[in-house]
Amino acid sequence: MTVVVFDVDDTLYDQFVPFELAMTHSFQDKPWIKDMDLSNLYLLFRHHSDEMFPATVSGELSLEDMRVYRIQKALKDLGFEATDRKCQLFQDRYFYEQNRITVHPEMVDLLLILKERRILTGILTNGPTDHQQLKLDQLNVSTWIDSNTHHISESIGYSKPDAKAFQVVANSYPESTEFLYIGDSYDNDVIGAKNAGWQVIWLNKYNKKLTQEMVKPDVEVTSYKDLAVNVLDLLQEE
Incomplete structure (x- = not known):
C-alpha cells in the first residue's frame, strides 16, 4: 500500500497568485512595480522565508518580524528599499489574498482520481497551526483528503526537511506502508522525503537546476499538467 502525501503552499495551490496580487496592490505607488519581474522577487521571497523559518520555530525570531524581513530582504536583493510599515502593509494584503486561494484545477483532477480509486492521501506542511489550518479550510482540502491525515509542523513538533516530520506521518500507518510525497520545495520536500x-x-x-551531486527526486515535473500521469505511473509500479 502506498499513501500519497501532499505539501500545501505552492503545491495544492499556486502561491504566486496571492503574492502577485498583494505586491501590485501594496506597492502601486512605486514607479518600479510596473516593470519588476515579480516571479524573480517571489523566488527570493520564498528563499528568505524558508531560510528564516527555523528561527521562528526556535523562538529566536517572531513570526511577525520574519514576515516583514522576508519581503524587505527580497526587495533589497533587487536594489529596492521598503520600510517596515510598507512591508507590513504588504503582509496584511498577502494574508487577505491567501484567504481567497483555491486548489489548482489540475490538482483537483488528481485528487478526484485518487479519491475515486480509494488511494489513501495525507498532508504534511510547514507553518503555524492556525495559519496553515486557515489555508486548508479555505482550500476545502478535507473534500478530498481526510482531515485526520493533515499534519502541520507546529502541531507535530517537527518541520520539513527533518526526517522526523515525515516519520510522524508514517507512524499513523502499518510498518509495511510506502509513501509518495508531492511538493515544490527542493530543500524541504525532496531532501526531506528522500532522507525519510x-x-x-x-x-x-x-x-x-540540480548539479550532479545533489539528491535527485524520483520524478521531476515542471507543470501541474504533468503531475497526474506521473503519480499514477509510480503507483502502478507497486
Missing part, C-alpha cells in the same frame, strides 16, 4: 526513505515527485515550477 520516501518516494518524491518534485513539482519544479521554476526550473531550478
